[in-house]
Amino acid sequence: MRTFNYRRRKLVDQLMRGLSALATGCAVIPLIAIIGYVLTIGSGAMSWSFFTDVYQPPSNAPEATADAPAVAYDPNDPFANLTVEPEAGTTGSTEDVTNVYNASPRGGVLHGILGTLTIAGIGLLFALPIGIFAGIYLSEFRNERFATIVRFCCDVLSGSPSIVAGVTIYVLVVLQTQQFSAVAGSMALAILMIPIVTRTTEEMLKLVPETMREAARGLGAPTWYSTFTVVLPAALPGIVTGVMLAFARGAGETAPLILTVLGSNIISTDIFKPMAALPLLTYRYTESPYPGENTQAWGAAFVLMMLVLLMNILVRVATRKSGGNSR
Amino acid sequence: MAVRISIRTADYDVEGQMAQQSTPPQWSTGKSPLRHGDVPFRAGTVALASAVVLLVFAVAWMLYTSSQEARTAFGWDLLFGSTWNPVETELNPVSFGGWPAVRGTLLSALIALIIAAPLAVAIGIYLAELCPPVLRTPLSFLVELLAAVPSVIYGVWGVFVFVPFFSSAVAEPLSATVGAIVPWFAGPIATGRGLIVTGIILALMILPTIASLTRDVLRLVPNTQREAMLAIGATRWETIWLAVIPYSRAGIIGAIMLGLGRALGETMAATMLVGNTQRISESLFAPATTAASLVANELTNSVSSLHESALISVAFALFGITLFLNFGARLLIWFVERNTRGGRS
Numbered sequence: 001m002r003t004f005n006y007r008r009r010k011l012v013d014q015l016m017r018g019l020s021a022l023a024t025g026c027a028v029i030p031l032i033a034i035i036g037y038v039l040t041i042g043s044g045a046m047s048w049s050f051f052t053d054v055y056q057p058p059s060n061a062p063e064a065t066a067d068a069p070a071v072a073y074d075p076n077d078p079f080a081n082l083t084v085e086p087e088a089g090t091t092g093s094t095e096d097v098t099n100v101y102n103a104s105p106r107g108g109v110l111h112g113i114l115g116t117l118t119i120a121g122i123g124l125l126f127a128l129p130i131g132i133f134a135g136i137y138l139s140e141f142r143n144e145r146f147a148t149i150v151r152f153c154c155d156v157l158s159g160s161p162s163i164v165a166g167v168t169i170y171v172l173v174v175l176q177t178q179q180f181s182a183v184a185g186s187m188a189l190a191i192l193m194i195p196i197v198t199r200t201t202e203e204m205l206k207l208v209p210e211t212m213r214e215a216a217r218g219l220g221a222p223t224w225y226s227t228f229t230v231v232l233p234a235a236l237p238g239i240v241t242g243v244m245l246a247f248a249r250g251a252g253e254t255a256p257l258i259l260t261v262l263g264s265n266i267i268s269t270d271i272f273k274p275m276a277a278l279p280l281l282t283y284r285y286t287e288s289p290y291p292g293e294n295t296q297a298w299g300a301a302f303v304l305m306m307l308v309l310l311m312n313i314l315v316r317v318a319t320r321k322s323g324g325n326s327r
Numbered sequence: 328m329a330v331r332i333s334i335r336t337a338d339y340d341v342e343g344q345m346a347q348q349s350t351p352p353q354w355s356t357g358k359s360p361l362r363h364g365d366v367p368f369r370a371g372t373v374a375l376a377s378a379v380v381l382l383v384f385a386v387a388w389m390l391y392t393s394s395q396e397a398r399t400a401f402g403w404d405l406l407f408g409s410t411w412n413p414v415e416t417e418l419n420p421v422s423f424g425g426w427p428a429v430r431g432t433l434l435s436a437l438i439a440l441i442i443a444a445p446l447a448v449a450i451g452i453y454l455a456e457l458c459p460p461v462l463r464t465p466l467s468f469l470v471e472l473l474a475a476v477p478s479v480i481y482g483v484w485g486v487f488v489f490v491p492f493f494s495s496a497v498a499e500p501l502s503a504t505v506g507a508i509v510p511w512f513a514g515p516i517a518t519g520r521g522l523i524v525t526g527i528i529l530a531l532m533i534l535p536t537i538a539s540l541t542r543d544v545l546r547l548v549p550n551t552q553r554e555a556m557l558a559i560g561a562t563r564w565e566t567i568w569l570a571v572i573p574y575s576r577a578g579i580i581g582a583i584m585l586g587l588g589r590a591l592g593e594t595m596a597a598t599m600l601v602g603n604t605q606r607i608s609e610s611l612f613a614p615a616t617t618a619a620s621l622v623a624n625e626l627t628n629s630v631s632s633l634h635e636s637a638l639i640s641v642a643f644a645l646f647g648i649t650l651f652l653n654f655g656a657r658l659l660i661w662f663v664e665r666n667t668r669g670g671r672s
Binding site for chain 1: 369373393595626639650
């Protein structure tokens, strides 16, 4: 050892322990600040219409009603209502423009919420069969050499930037079909979800005691039968956890959606057409020059954060409970 | 975990011997079609598992072929050429030099790493070794929760809260004083968006990733290692510094490399905060661009197939770098895991 001076060693010990505690404190503060800001400012943007209405262009004109819609949108044209024209009763003068600029936020993000659920949901449908069966393979045939390759490929997929998934689907699907679409976005998200589902399925199946497999084998059950009736049901809560985490990850991704889904201002039910999504709205409203829309960016971020955090907390609680039962 | 293996008790009589009329389960007779299930079962799982492998190859192959046009036209200039000009004008010919983007990516990731790596390792050490047991679970949970926050939310926070704060509190005074001498901190500060804010926000984003991985790696260190050190009279810190960290050094480096990979490939926070300009400025406060944000901004608006191909080759380079980093990092972490397993047995 370098020194046997006890007081100095004690000092160094306390200093370094204090420093690492301090570092933890320093790092946790901005991270909590992010959540705090989103929760406080975001909840300020909440209103009933925020959840029940779709995009409304900033305007001072009275709110459109069902009887007298302000603009008739072409539902097939996602750009139909992007341009703001002087409305009836305004002249388009500088004052009007200033008033519009300062207008309080209108409309909501219902289209974004529905779009995110649709896109991430379909993405999950793509990812589930591949992810779960690959996970079963990795766990039940874990010693095969091919399993190592699959595991490495999973790591590559989960480590590669999300924009790469977007570029891939952009070239393979969007350019081929000449159409931005929700399904293309789902495929891009599926690329990001597959490694999560695969690895959690594998880990959860590995946690099932070997004695259970042996018991089933002892009763004469073939491997596939014991896997589906004994091993999978035992690991089901854990697998559901992984699926939920994958959904949360997909729902929060923005970059691949920019290249594949494009976004929309209306509720679109056609999954082969562009669709709105919460992260896309958050991004667009953040870059918007209108303060009213900036407020809505916080609101959209709030909804997105709630979705992701709730799912994570739910997963945490669920796994803790099932972990307690098994012991 | 509840498992139901139903045994038909009715088939057994009181002495525990099988009753005459009982029929054994179908699959145990050797006649049932069920016993043939294993071959298709294995084939099915192998097929879907190879879909994962196929996906990786599809991504790599697609990036390779679609970037061919630009790569043959420009070669390494795609990464190191200094002008990015997709539209031909009288003064400027079309040219795709990705250096501004590559430089921005490297610098912002470097800034992020310099800030995040020491902090995150300290957090990992605190969580694994020093933290009071009461705090351990909630703090770990918080760290993992933060790793799950979508990047666009970090972007929103950066744009509306951090950038105004940073440019008025740090950037402007710094550029007014030090900026005259050190070109890195030169003004003017226009929008406040630039490399350094991007780097700081990226640091916040990779912090939880590195911290939780470091904690996991430190937990793998066998207790005998600590006990031996404490037994010869070492303090807690000496134990950590001389016995625990050397044991898991490779794993910690692996965790940092994974964090670096995430910082290099991060798209949304960079796009929202970096300012997106192709001009190279020495000042860290000036707007710049990164590879990922270049692709996100321009790919859907590409003006020619050459432009598209150039952008895809930037994505290809990004994929290659992160692939390499991941490979190295996994190798290191795997190395630690194998060694620790040896240590425990």
